[in-house]
Amino acid sequence: MGAFADAARSAWGLIATGDAALLDIVGLSLAVSLSAVACATVVGLPLGAALAIGRFPGRRAIVILLNALMGLPPVVVGLAVYLMLSRAGPLGAFGLLFTPGAMVIAQTILVLPIIAALCRQAVDDAWAEYEEQLRSLGASGFGAALTLVWDIRFSLLTAILAGLGRASAEVGAVMIVGGNIDGVTRVMTTAIALETSKGDLPLALALGGVLILLVIALNAVAHVVKDAAQRRYG
Amino acid sequence: MDLSRRALVALAAACALVTAHAQSTYITVASTTSTEQSGLFKHLLPVFEKKYAIQVRVVALGTGQALDMGRRGDADVVFVHARPLEERFVAEGFGVQRLDVMYNDFVLIGPQSDPAKVAGGKDIVEAFRKIYAAQAAFVSRGDRSGTHFAELALWKSSGIDIAAAKGAWYRDTGQGMGPALNSAAGMGAYILADRGTWLSFRNRADLAIAVQGDARLFNQYGVMLVNPAKFPSVKQGAAQAFIDWLVSAEGQGAIAAYRIGGEPLFFPNAKN
Amino acid sequence: MPASSILPLSLRRVGFRIDGRTIIDDVSVDIGAGPSTILLGANGAGKSVLMRLMHGLLAPTSGSVAWSDRDPERQRRLQAMVFQRPVLLRRSALANVAYALKVARVPRPERERLAAEALESVGLLHLANRPARVLSGGEQQRLALARAWALHPEVLFLDEPTASLDPSATREIERVIQAFDAAGTKIIMATHNLGQARRVGDEVLFIHHGRLVERAAMDHFFAQPASAEAAAFIKGELPWT
Known part of the structure; x- marks a missing residue:
C-alpha cells in the first residue's frame, strides 16, 4: 500500500534529520510517561506487596478493585482529572490544567493499578515459595516483604514495563488534561491524533512508527538488563 | 533501598524537566479545531509571541466545548465561531466583550x-x-x-x-x-x-x-476575554494584549497574509 | 549447653486439623538433647506437618508445643530448619548466610566472618561469591545447611533434605549433618528413606496416619519393630487404606 511506503519514508526522514519539533515531542512523551511510571512504581510496589502479604479486612475487595481498574478507560480518567484540576474544580487553584504535570497525574492514575496488581501477583507467587523459609529465619512482616520485593526485582520490571507500555500508548487522558498544546503538552500520541485529524495520514503513521520504535527500544533495553541480571543472579 | 533511591532521583529529574516548560508568561486560548488545524495559529502566534514575549497556548476544541472551557475558567481567551452562543456566553457574564476578528x-x-x-x-x-x-x-x-x-x-x-x-x-x-x-x-x-x-x-x-x-x-469568528471578575486566575493583561493585537491593523494584516496555495483562508473584518 | 538449653521440647496431645481432615492426631512426646531423632514414615504420614508444628511454623489446633525455655526470642534463635527444597535469595552464597545473621540481629562486622565460617563448614567457601541460585542442587542444599547452622542453633530441623538430590549429593549432605551432630547440635530429621535414617539417626519416631505409633532406638526399631505398621513399613509393604 502506498500509504505505508509514504509513512516509512516520512518516518525515516523525521528520524534521519533529527527534526527538532519531533525531538521535543519525543522528549516530552518520555518525560511524562517515565515520570508517571516512576510515581506509580513508588506507590504501586509497596501497595502490591502489602496486598500480597498483609492480611487485613477489605483486602480481597481491594485486590478485585485493582484488577478491574487495570482496564480503566483513559478518557474517563482524563475527564475526572480535568474536572479536579479545572479552575472551577477542587484543585483549580494550583493551575495545573493543560500542563505536563496534569498529564503525569492522569497517567499515574492509569498506570498505578497495573503496576500494583501485577506486583501483587508476583509477590503473592513468590511468597508461597519464600514464606516458610523467611519465617523460619525470623524475618518479620515488613522486613520479609522488603526482602521479597528486592529478590524478585527482575520480575517486577515486567510489571513496570507493562505500566510504561500503557502510559506511552494512551491518548485519551493526555489529550483532555494536556490539551495537545503545540510545544507545551503535545506528545507522540496526541500529535498522531492531530495529524490524523488534518488528514495527513502518512505523517500520522510515520509518527506512530517512531513511537513504536521508541517503545521497542525501551523494552529491549529493559529486557537486556533483566536477562543479564537473571543470568548473573539466577 | 537502592532501587527506590534511584527511582526518586529519576523522578526529580523528570519533574524538573516537566516544570521547566511552565516558566515564561503564557495565556491559554480556547479555540476551535478549524483555526488550529488550518495552520492559522502556527502562522499568527510567532509574530505575536516575539513582539510581546507572551506565550500563547492554544487548546483546540469544538466551539461548544471551547466556550465550556471558558465557563470553567480554564482559558483566558475564547476564540470561536458561533455568534449566538458567543453572545449568550457574554450575557451570562463569563465573557467580557465579544469582538469580530475575521470570517471565512x-x-x-x-x-x-x-x-x-x-x-x-x-x-x-x-x-x-x-x-x-x-x-x-x-x-x-x-x-x-x-x-x-x-x-x-x-x-x-x-x-x-x-x-x-x-x-x-x-x-x-x-x-x-x-x-x-x-x-x-x-x-x-x-x-x-x-x-x-x-x-x-x-x-x-x-x-x-x-x-x-x-x-x-458566511462564517464569522469572534474573540472574548474570559471575565476576570468571575475567575481571578485569568491573566487579564496578557490576554487583553493578545485580543488587542488580533483586532489591530498588524494582527488583521497577519490574518490576511495567511494563504495556502495562494488562496487566503480567513478574511479579517474587525471593526476599528 | 545444659544451663541455657531450650530443650527438652514437649508436645502434649498435639492435634492439627485442616478443612475437616485430621493431619496430626493426639501426639505427645518429649524430645531431649543428645541422640539424633528421625521422624520416619511414608509419604503423607504427617512427618512434615509434625516438624512444622515443632518448629513453630504451624500452630496446633489442639494440645500444646512447649520448649523448656519460655523466652520466644531465644526459642527462635536456637532452632533452625532446612527444607526439602532450599529457598535461596538472589544474591551470593555468602550474602545468603549473612542475610540470616542480619535477621538474627548479629552486628554487621561479625556477619561476614560468621558466614564465611559456616560456608567453610559445608565445604562451599570457594563458591562464596557465586550467585546462590546458579549453584547445583546439592550445593544449594549445603548452602541452606550453612545458613541454618551459621548461628550454631541448639536444634536443627531437617525436612527430607535429600529427597530431591542424587546419591552423591545425598552423601555430601549426610556427611555435613553428621558433622553438625558431632559438634553438639541436636538433629531432628524427617525422612522416608530407611538407609538414611540408619546412617544419620540414633532414635526413631515412627509416624503413621498422623499418629506417633512407636518410639525406639534405631537398632532396636529395625531389629524388632513393636507395631505391625512399622514392621510393614520396614518390609516396604505398608498397607494403604
Whole structure:
C-alpha cells in the first residue's frame, strides 16, 4: 500500500534529520510517561506487596478493585482529572490544567493499578515459595516483604514495563488534561491524533512508527538488563 | 533501598524537566479545531509571541466545548465561531466583550460522483433539500461545534426537521472537523466544512467542493476575554494584549497574509 | 549447653486439623538433647506437618508445643530448619548466610566472618561469591545447611533434605549433618528413606496416619519393630487404606 511506503519514508526522514519539533515531542512523551511510571512504581510496589502479604479486612475487595481498574478507560480518567484540576474544580487553584504535570497525574492514575496488581501477583507467587523459609529465619512482616520485593526485582520490571507500555500508548487522558498544546503538552500520541485529524495520514503513521520504535527500544533495553541480571543472579 | 533511591532521583529529574516548560508568561486560548488545524495559529502566534514575549497556548476544541472551557475558567481567551452562543456566553457574564476578528466561509463538500446532483450550485438550502431527497450519505460533526450549529441552522432553513428526518443516510459522527472529513472521504459522503480546514486537509480521496459562495455560508469568528471578575486566575493583561493585537491593523494584516496555495483562508473584518 | 538449653521440647496431645481432615492426631512426646531423632514414615504420614508444628511454623489446633525455655526470642534463635527444597535469595552464597545473621540481629562486622565460617563448614567457601541460585542442587542444599547452622542453633530441623538430590549429593549432605551432630547440635530429621535414617539417626519416631505409633532406638526399631505398621513399613509393604 502506498500509504505505508509514504509513512516509512516520512518516518525515516523525521528520524534521519533529527527534526527538532519531533525531538521535543519525543522528549516530552518520555518525560511524562517515565515520570508517571516512576510515581506509580513508588506507590504501586509497596501497595502490591502489602496486598500480597498483609492480611487485613477489605483486602480481597481491594485486590478485585485493582484488577478491574487495570482496564480503566483513559478518557474517563482524563475527564475526572480535568474536572479536579479545572479552575472551577477542587484543585483549580494550583493551575495545573493543560500542563505536563496534569498529564503525569492522569497517567499515574492509569498506570498505578497495573503496576500494583501485577506486583501483587508476583509477590503473592513468590511468597508461597519464600514464606516458610523467611519465617523460619525470623524475618518479620515488613522486613520479609522488603526482602521479597528486592529478590524478585527482575520480575517486577515486567510489571513496570507493562505500566510504561500503557502510559506511552494512551491518548485519551493526555489529550483532555494536556490539551495537545503545540510545544507545551503535545506528545507522540496526541500529535498522531492531530495529524490524523488534518488528514495527513502518512505523517500520522510515520509518527506512530517512531513511537513504536521508541517503545521497542525501551523494552529491549529493559529486557537486556533483566536477562543479564537473571543470568548473573539466577 | 537502592532501587527506590534511584527511582526518586529519576523522578526529580523528570519533574524538573516537566516544570521547566511552565516558566515564561503564557495565556491559554480556547479555540476551535478549524483555526488550529488550518495552520492559522502556527502562522499568527510567532509574530505575536516575539513582539510581546507572551506565550500563547492554544487548546483546540469544538466551539461548544471551547466556550465550556471558558465557563470553567480554564482559558483566558475564547476564540470561536458561533455568534449566538458567543453572545449568550457574554450575557451570562463569563465573557467580557465579544469582538469580530475575521470570517471565512463554509463549503459543502461531496464526492465527485455527486449522487444528489448538487455540484456547481450556488444555493446551499436547495442543495440540502436535494441531499435529503436523494437520501445521499451525509456526515455531520454532531459535536456542538460552530460548524455543527451552522449545519443545523441550514437544515432548518431548508424546512427539514433533521431530528425527525435523520436516517441511515445521516451519519452523526461526534468528531472534530478533520476526523469528520476523514469519515466523509471514507464513505463518499457530503459534509459541511469550513474552508480553512478543507484547504489544509490532505486525505481528500475523491471529495471536492460541491457548493460554495452562498451568503448563508458566511462564517464569522469572534474573540472574548474570559471575565476576570468571575475567575481571578485569568491573566487579564496578557490576554487583553493578545485580543488587542488580533483586532489591530498588524494582527488583521497577519490574518490576511495567511494563504495556502495562494488562496487566503480567513478574511479579517474587525471593526476599528 | 545444659544451663541455657531450650530443650527438652514437649508436645502434649498435639492435634492439627485442616478443612475437616485430621493431619496430626493426639501426639505427645518429649524430645531431649543428645541422640539424633528421625521422624520416619511414608509419604503423607504427617512427618512434615509434625516438624512444622515443632518448629513453630504451624500452630496446633489442639494440645500444646512447649520448649523448656519460655523466652520466644531465644526459642527462635536456637532452632533452625532446612527444607526439602532450599529457598535461596538472589544474591551470593555468602550474602545468603549473612542475610540470616542480619535477621538474627548479629552486628554487621561479625556477619561476614560468621558466614564465611559456616560456608567453610559445608565445604562451599570457594563458591562464596557465586550467585546462590546458579549453584547445583546439592550445593544449594549445603548452602541452606550453612545458613541454618551459621548461628550454631541448639536444634536443627531437617525436612527430607535429600529427597530431591542424587546419591552423591545425598552423601555430601549426610556427611555435613553428621558433622553438625558431632559438634553438639541436636538433629531432628524427617525422612522416608530407611538407609538414611540408619546412617544419620540414633532414635526413631515412627509416624503413621498422623499418629506417633512407636518410639525406639534405631537398632532396636529395625531389629524388632513393636507395631505391625512399622514392621510393614520396614518390609516396604505398608498397607494403604
